[in-house]
Amino acid sequence: MNDLIPIHEESGTPAVMGRDLHAFLEVKDRYNDWFPRMVAYGFSAGQDFTEFSVKPNGAGRPRIDHIISLDMAKEISMIQRTERGKQARQYFIECERRAKNPVAELTGEELMARAVIQAQSTIKELESRTRELEAPAKSWVTLAAAGGDFSVSEAAKTLSRDPGIRIGRDQLFKFMHSLGWIFRTKGHRAHWEAKQDKAIQTGRLAHKLSRPFLNERTGEMEQPPPTVRVTPKGLHELHKALGGTGELAA
Structure with a gap:
């Protein structure tokens, strides 16, 4: 199964990046406006997602991204009520199923792809995480x-x-x-x-x-x-x- 949305390992638990999910779902709203609205459905920082700041390609102005649990990603995908949302939810369910028996079902190419994804996650994203916070999105201020x-x-x-x-x-x-x-x-x-x-x-x-x-x-x-x-x-x-x-x- 090809990786529709990259799966990362966060403290031994599979997760996805918020911006990767936003891009796959083809959401028209800006990420900084969309994600706070999704959080307002009842998700909790530190439990369902973790926020961090990263510089695209290692340079430029930092931008906010989030590490999202697969449970949160599935629910967000379902909320969209689109074909892309349904496809993403089924993909996450399949990823969870395969995670229970990864060696038996993944091909060599898929294992290699997973290793590359994990390395990229560690080098480019997780090492770039900081505690720097941006002003909260307006939608979060008004909805939460x-x-x-x-x-x-x-x-x-x-x-x-x-x-x-x-x-x-x-x-x-x-x-x-x-x-x-x-x-x-x-x-x-x-x-x-x-x-x-x-x-x-x-x-x-x-x-x-x-x-x-x-x-x-x-x-x-x-x-x-x-x-x-x-x-x-x-x-x-x-x-x-x-x-x-x-x-x-x-």
Whole structure:
């Protein structure tokens, strides 16, 4: 089997490079925008992937790449819902199967190719890894629900601690809608979403994404709608807009 996507050994565990997977999947978005969106599906640094900085061809400006576990790579491929995504997922499954009995099934040429890939990984990429960090991608800042933010229900309860405010979850949704922070989608799965320009990019709200799930009725993978979260900045602006009179106790 030809190597569609190079497989590397990371601490004895097979893995792939994020940019290699991005290229194979033929994703139109820039890697620095695409990968943070994939991470927002619930993957964890240090467990599912490792970030590092590398200079292309050993020179020029460093760029961020990631070492991804095969489990994460399979799930990312499935999320794409494309033929390339299906092909990549089946390829990773086959790679895992062969890894359990590599000598018996790999040809001499394939063993040589694997040795070359491992050498390249060690020399060009893993030795180039540094702890230097770039500014986080905008999509990660706006999509990842950082520690300290609130569900709308929690935000309503916190705001109601002020003697001058009495508001529930549904009322708070309607109030944020009146402020132009959120909008209601249409269809059988209608839900509230935060506006990019007035809420997410301003740091008032965030979206928390859940992992896709298998719809047993249709047999298709479905993506749950994003959950609206209220940031500390948004909470204080809501407190002020609602005419709060006391100290806001978070």
